[in-house]
Each structure stands twice: as structure tokens, then as C-alpha cells.
Amino acid sequence: MMLGHHFKLFSFVFLYSYMAIAIKISLNEGIYLRDPQDSSLGRNIIKHSILLIEDVGFETFNFKKLAQEMNSTEASIYRYFENKHLLLIYLVSWYWEWVSYLIRINTLNIEDPKKKLEIVINSFVSASLDNPSTEFVDESKLHNLIIAEGTKAYHTKEVDDENGKGFFKTYKQLINMVAGVIVEINPTFKYPYALASNLFEMSNNHIYFAKHLPRLTDIQVSENKYSEVEKMLNYFSAKLLGYER
Amino acid sequence: MMLGHHFKLFSFVFLYSYMAIAIKISLNEGIYLRDPQDSSLGRNIIKHSILLIEDVGFETFNFKKLAQEMNSTEASIYRYFENKHLLLIYLVSWYWEWVSYLIRINTLNIEDPKKKLEIVINSFVSASLDNPSTEFVDESKLHNLIIAEGTKAYHTKEVDDENGKGFFKTYKQLINMVAGVIVEINPTFKYPYALASNLFEMSNNHIYFAKHLPRLTDIQVSENKYSEVEKMLNYFSAKLLGYER
DNA sequence: TTTATATGATAGTTTTACTATTATATAAAA
DNA sequence: TTTTATATAATAGTAAAACTATCATATAAA
Numbered sequence: 001m002m003l004g005h006h007f008k009l010f011s012f013v014f015l016y017s018y019m020a021i022a023i024k025i026s027l028n029e030g031i032y033l034r035d036p037q038d039s040s041l042g043r044n045i046i047k048h049s050i051l052l053i054e055d056v057g058f059e060t061f062n063f064k065k066l067a068q069e070m071n072s073t074e075a076s077i078y079r080y081f082e083n084k085h086l087l088l089i090y091l092v093s094w095y096w097e098w099v100s101y102l103i104r105i106n107t108l109n110i111e112d113p114k115k116k117l118e119i120v121i122n123s124f125v126s127a128s129l130d131n132p133s134t135e136f137v138d139e140s141k142l143h144n145l146i147i148a149e150g151t152k153a154y155h156t157k158e159v160d161d162e163n164g165k166g167f168f169k170t171y172k173q174l175i176n177m178v179a180g181v182i183v184e185i186n187p188t189f190k191y192p193y194a195l196a197s198n199l200f201e202m203s204n205n206h207i208y209f210a211k212h213l214p215r216l217t218d219i220q221v222s223e224n225k226y227s228e229v230e231k232m233l234n235y236f237s238a239k240l241l242g243y244e245r
Numbered sequence: 246m247m248l249g250h251h252f253k254l255f256s257f258v259f260l261y262s263y264m265a266i267a268i269k270i271s272l273n274e275g276i277y278l279r280d281p282q283d284s285s286l287g288r289n290i291i292k293h294s295i296l297l298i299e300d301v302g303f304e305t306f307n308f309k310k311l312a313q314e315m316n317s318t319e320a321s322i323y324r325y326f327e328n329k330h331l332l333l334i335y336l337v338s339w340y341w342e343w344v345s346y347l348i349r350i351n352t353l354n355i356e357d358p359k360k361k362l363e364i365v366i367n368s369f370v371s372a373s374l375d376n377p378s379t380e381f382v383d384e385s386k387l388h389n390l391i392i393a394e395g396t397k398a399y400h401t402k403e404v405d406d407e408n409g410k411g412f413f414k415t416y417k418q419l420i421n422m423v424a425g426v427i428v429e430i431n432p433t434f435k436y437p438y439a440l441a442s443n444l445f446e447m448s449n450n451h452i453y454f455a456k457h458l459p460r461l462t463d464i465q466v467s468e469n470k471y472s473e474v475e476k477m478l479n480y481f482s483a484k485l486l487g488y489e490r
Numbered sequence: 491t492t493t494a495t496a497t498g499a500t501a502g503t504t505t506t507a508c509t510a511t512t513a514t515a516t517a518a519a520a
Numbered sequence: 521t522t523t524t525a526t527a528t529a530a531t532a533g534t535a536a537a538a539c540t541a542t543c544a545t546a547t548a549a550a
Contacts, residue, residue, distance in 0.1 A: 034496090041497070057402030059330075062537060076497055078539070085304075148400060155393060157302030159457045172460045190463065191477055197454065197461040198447055205446060206439060212404045215417045216442040218435065232436055240484050279527095286528070307506060321528055323508070493550070499543085506537065513530080520523070 025097045025133070030165045031090045034080050043136040044070045045080055046094075049087055050141050058088060058149045085156065089167055092153040095146045096170040098139065099127045100177060113184035117237055120178050124203040125230045140224065147204045175200065186241040195240060199233055206232070270342045275410045276335045279325050288381040289315045290325055291339075294332055295386050303333060303394045330401065334412055337398040340391045341415040343384065344372045345422065358429035362482055365423050369448040370475045385469065392449045420445070431486040440485060444478055451477070 025037070036042030048070040053061045061084060063077045081087040102123045107116045132139050154168055162168070178196035182189060189195070206229050209217040219228035238245045270282070281287030293315040298306045306329060308322045326332040347368045352361045377384050399413055407413070423441035427434060434440070451474050454462040464473035483490045 039496080059401060063539085064537075073498055073500090074538090075499085075540080079496080083538075151396060152400065154458065155397065155453075156304060163458060168458060172458070175461050190480070192463065193460065194447075194451055194462045194464065194477060198443070198450075201446070201450060202439075202443055205443075208400070209442065213399065213408060213413060213417070215438065216420050217439045218437065219439065232439060235435070236485065239487075240481065242484075284527080308508085309506075318529055318531090319507090320509080320530085324527080328507075491550100493548100495546100495548075497544105497546075499545095501540100501542085503540075504538080507535085509532100509534075511530100511532080514528085516525105516527075518523100518525070520521095 025094055027090060027093045027097065028166050028169060031086055031093065031167055032081055036080050036090070041072060041076060042080055043134075044072070045077055045087075046091070047136040047138070050091060050138060050145055053088075053091075053149060054141050054145045058084070058152060085153075085158075088149065089153045089162070091142065092146060092150055093167070093170045094137065095127070095142055095150070096174050098133050098137075098142075099123050100170065100174045101133070102127055103174075103177065107181075113181050114238075114243060116181045117178075117185060118234060120181060121199060121203070121230055121233045121237065124200055125207075125226045125233070147208050150204060151201070182237075182241065185243065189241055195237070199237065202236075203229055203233060270339055272335060272338045272342065273411050273414060276331055276338065276412055277326055278323075281325050281335070286317060286321060287325055288379075289317070290322055290332075291336070292381040292383070295336060295383060295390055298333075298336075298394060299386050299390045303329070303397060330398075330403075333394065334398045334407070336387065337391060337395055338412070338415045339382065340372070340387055340395070341419050343382075343387075344368050345415065345419045347372055348419075348422065352426075358426050359483075359488060361426045362423075362430060363479060365426060366444060366448070366475055366478045366482065369445055370452075370471045370478070392453050395449060396446070427482075427486065430488065434486055440482070444482065447481075448474055448478060 029035075034042065036046050045066070049061075049066055052066055052069050056065070063074045063084065067074045067077055081090065103120055106119045106123065110116050110119065127139060127143050154162075154171075156162075175193060175196045178199065179192035182192040182195055203226075206217045206219055207221055207226055210219055210221040210229070214220075219232055221228065234245060274280075279287065281291050290311070294306075294311055297311055297314050301310070308319045308329060312319045312322055326335065348365055351364045351368065355361050355364065372384060372388050399407075399416075401407075420438060420441045423444065424437035427437040427440055448471075451462045451464055452466055452471055455464055455466040455474070459465075464477055466473065479490060
């Protein structure tokens with residue numbers, strides 16, 4: 001039993017350091033003041049900000065409440081992020097990077113681009129499920145946050161300035177990868193980037209609509225089961241790119 | 246000359262009262278404390294808030310700045326709207342109502358549902374152009390505001406509560422009308438509401454992308470000329486609903 | 491052991507988001 | 521015409537949000 005406990009602890013530590021090396025998410029350094037992945041306080045900021053924003057909404061979320069929630073201080077959080085807007089960009093970027101990673105590993109041995117696009121769509125819709133990236137990021141909660149608040153990261157007056165600094169590069173790379181798959185399926189399709197970004201945005205939008213404004217969509221969701229959204233996006237893609245399913 | 250002046254004034258008054266009767270936009274009364282259409286101060290709030298939000302962005306916009314801009318006081322504005330969030334809902338609702346109105350009058354004598362959908366798409370894309378609704382609402386600026394800030398009206402923690410109060414009814418009615426056209430074109434199409442809302446959101450999104458994050462789209466826009474967006478949306482619709490263009 | 495660095499504790503400033511009060515102008519009712 | 525109701529302006533104030541600054545202490549690196 002003592003040995004068992006010891007082993008468990010060891011495997012946890014191993015798992016953790018493996019994760020940290022293997023898929024440490026690398027994000028634009030301009031987003032943060034100090035890399036939150038490099039300290040337990042930083043990881044706590046990420047962890048609790050996901051929970052708190054999801055709970056109270058981005059508008060009512062602030063660093064004071066976050067500090068209380070994690071038993072730290074406002075000033076300490078300000079040493080990691082200039083303001084809550086940049087923290088949101090960090091979280092959203094994390095999500096984009098995570099979805100990219102999911103798509104990359106799940107399409108590794110896949111040749112058929114139609115099958116690849118199915119995996120892309122499945123990753124958009126259920127990036128929450130399967131393997132978690134790290135113990136401090138709850139992917140399911142993060143996905144919910146993206147669905148409700150994600151577009152606020154780039155719908156601001158600072159978008160051009162921040163885009164110039166490369167803050168949205170991970171999103172553009174993700175869309176670029178998906179557009180590549182679309183072109184593989186149909187090289188004559190005129191709107192690969194628009195379709196790629198639309199599939200991503202539509203996925204989040206219609207999950208949100210199903211939950212809050214159901215008359216704006218046809219699909220239904222129940223308890224984080226998004227199979228109808230997935231079916232719809234696959235249907236749209238097949239129709240637009242001209243293949244049967 | 247005296248007569249001329251008098252006549253001009255008269256025609257202005259006539260025009261104004263005609264407008265007020267003919268297309269006074271009726272919006273859910275819960276959105277405002279006092280109907281801004283009923284006083285010149287109220288109309289000034291609408292007029293200047295559109296200009297100011299478009300100029301500084303919704304996050305940095307506040308009632309103090311708005312009051313300065315229109316030579317009034319913060320307290321006076323608060324008698325019309327509880328807070329800036331409800332003012333945004335008002336402006337967004339106005340836009341939805343205006344687009345609905347445009348679609349209604351422009352499809353009045355049209356029989357062919359495919360032609361109707363083209364008019365719908367044209368209204369989504371260029372609701373800014375053609376006839377203005379009233380002299381105090383700059384439709385072109387309002388459209389820009391919707392493109393940049395529109396979805397913030399319903400991406401909040403209050404969405405369920407406010408939806409219960411009917412604040413988003415005009416949006417749902419608009420989408421319902423468009424879904425009706427879609428069903429006319431193809432009665433077997435499984436996602437009429439999703440396609441309708443997606444056409445609307447996609448229109449705004451890709452205009453925004455073209456302006457600020459061009460690598461997320463394939464289309465280009467120049468100086469409020471959105472013909473490429475229109476072409477794309479028509480292409481998407483035709484493909485999805487299975488007809489030639 | 492020294493020194494650098496991170497965090498906590500505390501306090502403070504400026505701006506935002508309101509609320510309250512009174513005065514005055516204007517419109518409606520008597 | 522006078523009274524009365526209502527709208528707006530002017531002013532002042534409060535509470536919270538969004539930071540910034542300082543110093544003490546704990547911990548890690550040199």
C-alpha cells in the first residue's frame with residue numbers, strides 16, 4: 001500500500017513532466033508579462049480564470065474576484081497579465097493551439113482528406129472530450145468559455161494593433177491547416193479559408209444558439225453532447241465541396 | 246425668399262412626421278426606460294451613440310463620453326437606458342428591425358424564392374446603402390457597429406433572462422422570415438434556421454475578417470463595397486439548397 | 491551565505507458606473 | 521392665463537473596477 005501510493009505519486013509526476021515537455025503550449029510572448037505555464041501561481045491563474053469566467057461571464061469577471069477565488073492577490077495576477085482582455089486572448093489562443101494539436105495527432109495516419117475534414121469537425125465540436133492537455137486546464141470548461149466569450153478576444157478596437165503583434169497567429173494557422181484539407185478535397189473550391197473559419201465559428205455559434213437562442217438554429221444539444229452540430233457541419237461541408245456522405 | 250424658407254421648413258416637418266409615422270421602429274419596451282424615439286434628446290442619444298461606439302469601440306464607450314459628445318449630461322442619458330449594454334441591445338434590435346423592413350419591402354412583388362433569398366443576402370450585406378430609415382440613424386455607421394460589436398448584445402450571462410423578456414425577438418423574427426424563404430426554395434432542407442442565421446452572421450463576420458484578419462477569409466472588401474461577400478453567400482446558399490446560379 | 495526573484499500584504503489613484511438632489515425650462519391641463 | 525406636471529441640466533456624491541506603488545517575506549539560484 002505504501003509502495004502503491006508511492007508509485008501513484010511517481011506516475012503523476014512523470015505524467016506531469018511529460019506533458020509539460022511534450023505539449024507545453026507555446027504562445028506569443030507579447031500576450032503575457034510572465035509565462036503563466038512556468039509557475040504554480042501562473043498555472044493557477046489559468047485554471048481559475050477558466051472556471052471563474054465561465055461562471056460569472058467575462059464582463060463581470062475581474063482580477064480582484066480571481067485573486068479571492070485562488071487565495072492570491074490582485075497585484076500578483078497583474079504581474080502575469082496586463083489586463084483581463086489579454087488574459088482572454090491567452091485562453092483563446094490556448095484553445096486554438098489545443099484544437100490544432102488535436103487535429104494534427106488525429107489526422108497523422110489519415111490519407112483521405114474527406115476523413116481528415118471529419119476529424120477537423122469532430123475536433124471543433126468536441127475538443128472538450130478525450131485526452132486533456134494538462135492537469136491545470138479543464139478542456140471542457142475552456143470549450144464552454146470559447147463558445148460564450150471567444151470572439152470577444154478579437155472584436156475590439158485593438159484588433160489591428162494586436163494582430164500586428166501576432167496575437168492571433170494560432171487562429172490563422174489553425175484556419176490555414178483546415179483550408180489546406182478543404183483544398184485537398186476540392187482544389188477548385190473558391191472559399192477554402194472562409195469555409196474553414198465558418199466551420200469553426202458556426203460550431204461554437206450553434207452550440208450557443210441551441211443552449212440560449214434555440215430559434216436561431218435547427219439543432220439540439222444536451223449535456224455537452226454535440227453530435228447534431230457535428231452532423232450539420234459535415235453535411236454543409238459535403239454539400240459545399242460536392243461529395244456524398 | 247421668406248416663403249421659400251417657410252416652405253422648406255414645412256417640407257422638412259412633413260418629411261419628418263411622415264417618417265415617424267411610417268417607419269417608427271417599434272422595439273421591446275423593456276429595453277429602454279423612456280422611448281428614445283419620442284424626444285430630441287432620445288434621438289440624439291441614438292445618433293451619437295452609434296457614432297461614438299463605432300469610433301472608440303464598445304468597451305471604452307461610456308455614458309459620460311456620450312454626454313460630452315452631445316452636450317448633455319450622464320444623468321440625462323441614464324433616464325433613457327439603464328446601462329450601455331441595454332443601449333447596445335437597442336441599437337442591434339434597431340438594425341434587425343431595419344433589415345427585416347428592407348427585406349419585406351424589397352420582396353413585396355417577388356414570387357421566385359431564389360430571387361427573394363438574393364434580396365435577403367443583399368440586405369444583409371448592404372443594409373447600409375439605399376434609403377435611410379430616419380435622419381437620426383446613420384444606417385451605414387450602424388451596420389459597421391453591428392459588424393464589430395453586434396454579437397456582444399447576446400453573448401452575456403444575462404442572455405437567458407433577457408431572451409425571456411423578449412429582447413431578441415426581432416432577431417428571431419428576422420431569421421424566421423429568412424428560414425421561410427429557404428424552405429420555399431427547398432422544402433426538404435434540414436437546416437433552414439441554421440442556414441438563415443449563418444448567412445447573417447457570416448456576412449458580418451467576413452466583412453470584419455476582410456478588414457481586420459484577412460487570412461481568415463477569401464474575400465476582399467474596399468470602402469464599404471461588399472460585393473464579394475454577397476457573391477460568396479449566394480454561392481453557399483445555392484450549393485447548400487441545390488440549385489444553379 | 492549571499493543575492494536575486496516571486497509572491498503577499500497593504501495602500502493608494504483614477505476611471506467607470508451608477509444614484510440623488512435641486513433648479514430651470516417647457517409643455518399640458520385647468 | 522395660471523397652475524401643474526414633466527423633462528432636462530447642473531451638480532455632487534458613492535461604490536466598484538482597473539489599475540500602480542511600496543515594502544516585507546519566502547524561496548530559489550549563484
